[in-house]
Amino acid sequence: MTSNTASRPDSRRGTFLRNLRRFHAWVGLSGAAFGLLFGLTGFLQNHRAVMKIEAGQVEEHKVQIQLDQAPATIEELAGTLASRFGVPMSRVRWRVLPPRPARFGGQEVKAAEQWLVMVTGHAHFARATYLPGNRTVDLERGDANLVETLERLHKAEGGQAGWILLTDCFAGGLVFMTLSGTLLWTRLAGPRLLSAALALGGLVAAILVASRAW
DSSP states (O other), X not given: OHHHHHHHHHHHHHHHHHHHHHHHHHHHHHTHHHHHHHHHXXXXXXXXXXXXXXXXXXXXXXXXXXXXXXOSSHHHHHHHHHHHHXXXXXXXXXXXXXXXXXXXXXXXXXXXXXXXXXXXXXXXXXXXXXXXXXXXXEEEEEEEOHHHHHHHHHTTTTOOHHHHHHHHHHHHHHHHHHHHHHHHIIIIISOHHHHHHHHHHHHHHHHHHHHHTO
């Protein structure tokens, strides 16, 4: 009777560890592509100068766009630019820059407000500046090369909700793999004292290295 009672917790623990190991493997496999991307781009960023790797570059173009009529609101301007570039509104951001003091002819004047519209993207992006009432928009467009595009993906630049969601999922997966891997190691691979020493040693090394570059 005592033997059967004692075996039940061991059986439940074994089932839990087997399932945890499966989930650990599945999460790791699903995030393998992201791990490869972030690992390679992080390596490029850390050792670009030493290895003389071609840096990421952005080809910039400055143009002036003619509008059919002056937009009444910044939202209308954003919609016009989104249609012209053929991008969804989810990739467009805008904000109003309030009037700021300036000097003209030795006298202090207040400059007009500006509308700023940004079309986000990893490889192609643009920034438009507009003075309300005009029928022209000053546009600065950027086209990134492959290295710069990968680095912008690494830093989640571009503001695209889908990519940010995926990178957040990858970050959550790393947290899960760290915790589950630690638990599996302590339960299956070795003594708890050794696992605590390894974890503490890694933490101390990270703090020492980071403190020297603070």
